[in-house]
Amino acid sequence: MAHERPASALEPELVQRLLLSCREAKKSAYCPYSHFRVGAAILTxxxxxxxxxxVENICYPLGVCAERTAIQKAISEGHREFRAIAISSDMQDDFISPCGACxxxxxxxxxxxxxxxxKPDGTYVVRTVLELLPVPFGSIGWRKIQ
Structure with a gap:
């Protein structure tokens, strides 16, 4: 199985558990409008x-992404430190990437x-959160909340 970058931080068995969990979560997606299923799994x-x-809503802004659902579930159970998150969709040609809000x-x-x-074929790419969002919103011309 070819991957763009090896998963150096996690043991292979843990990566596979995380990938399986996000694929399983995708099965529960509520997406009657877009028909775009997404699943996520976060490792504390x-x-x-x-x-x-x-989870979509007919009022588009009220929907929530899979990544935020997983994060909010972990936070609500008292977890605030994370090692990894995995995201899955049905896109065949591109790797699923988190939106800006996520x-x-x-x-x-x-x-x-x-x-x-x-991707559905089991391949993946790995990035750090910093690589995906190098500058946080709060630091661009806004006073950082302490």
Missing amino acids: RDGRIFSGCN RQVMREFGTNWSVYMT
Whole structure:
């Protein structure tokens, strides 16, 4: 299985568990408008995995992405330190990438954790949160909230 960059931070078995969890989460997606299923799974610092799917609403801004669903589930259970998140969709030709809002939410919880962006064939690319969002929104002409 070819990958753009090796997963140096996680053991191969843990990567596979994370990838399986995001694919399973995708099955629960509620997407009657776009028909674009997305699943995500986030790995906490202590080894727990929380998954989430996208949930659409006819009022578009009220929908929530799979990545934010997974992060919010972990946060609501008391976890705030993450090692990695994996994202899956049904796109065949491109790796699924988090939207800007999800990148900003990820950045809220650190910059040095991994984002696994996948294809249905099992291939993936890995980036850090910092690589996906080098400058946080709060630092561009805004006073940082302490």
